[in-house]
Amino acid sequence: MKRQERIDALKAAVFEMYPDAKTELEHGNEFQLLIAILMSAQATDKQVNIINRNFFEFFKTPEDGIKLWVEEITEFINSVSFFNNKAKNIYKTCHILVDKHNSLPPKTIAELTALPWVGIKTAKVFLSVTENAPFLWVDTHVHRVLNRIGIVKTKSPLETDKKAEKIFNAEDLAPLHNTLILFGRYHCIARKPKCWNCPLIDACSYKDKVFD
Template sequence: MKKSDIPHFFAALQAANPHPQTELEYGSHFQLLAAVLLSAQATDAGVNKATRRLFQVAPTPQAMLALGLEGLEQHIKTIGLYRTKAKNLLVTCQVLIERYGGEIPRTRQELEALPGVGRKTANVVLNVAFGEPTMAVDTHIFRVANRTGLAPGKTPLEVELKLLKRVPPEYALHAHHWLILLGRYVCQARKPRCWECRVSTWCDYKPKTPAPTAAR
């Protein structure tokens, strides 16, 4: 994608959705962190279904720790890798209580030191909770960045670093949400819905998918 096309690309996404939000449901910074940790290799819809009840009974690190491992597992057993996630989440709760008074740390280094929290999770928390212009590269963003030519790369980190350089500053805060939503609902993996895409004009993907013909 030409550098001169990038502002038009993001202006179109902004016009369609001026204030994009994460689709994970949460009521506090801690609940956001927990939801993102649980969302690895799982859908936001699946996580939300489990956390609606979980956050009612355990809205804080203290309350979640009080559930114990078996209690927490019962609430999240519909989520993939729930046993490992439950163990990591409880240890994270302990660390948050002991080191941070139950609050969420605000630096990448501190976040990534928490069990189960990698770079992508830290980026989401830094962006959504603290308004930092980070790029949380998941499978959707990785696909969109490569397919459109916006920021091609062989690894999520390579794509992230390219996005940080290529996205204009005025769009940086919401860019990762726009790209996630684009990949989730339009620029889908198996069959991109090019006929619905608001940014196809600037996209490098050549075999554009035509609109389906009406059944006769």
């Protein structure tokens, strides 16, 4: 099967399975989304959501952040990985947003990546979710799915990420971002993919399909 046929089959399957796919990071506004994405580095969405259900009650805007000490932010988020660094950077981010961005997260890659600890991944995920910007961030789930199906043959998520933006149409990148993450997280699972109930069974080139 040609790559384009596999891509078409993938799109048809995942858009039908997850028609309303959106980020699983809980947030009440774009500022909280940016903070949640920052916190999710080396942590699961589930861990971040548990912390933020309490934290975000007190932390709705950058103005709320600049009223807190770093130590107070640390106390809220101390069960997430790298909490000391994350707290310091959240604190700095709040000050920068208030001082330079009218208390709103900026909307360009350049401005976002100028914020502390906001790398290209965070910027792309943020813009894809908030602006439908044509970015698909390839995490381990997306990397696994695209390789199993046979759309790419790559060794790392970074390598897959570079290829993905070339092989998918720009208008598909943002919708695919969340649908592929959900498909990898809940269906084409790392240890036991649900091949026995997969609409991609004929399009997928994975050799070790699971049927029980």
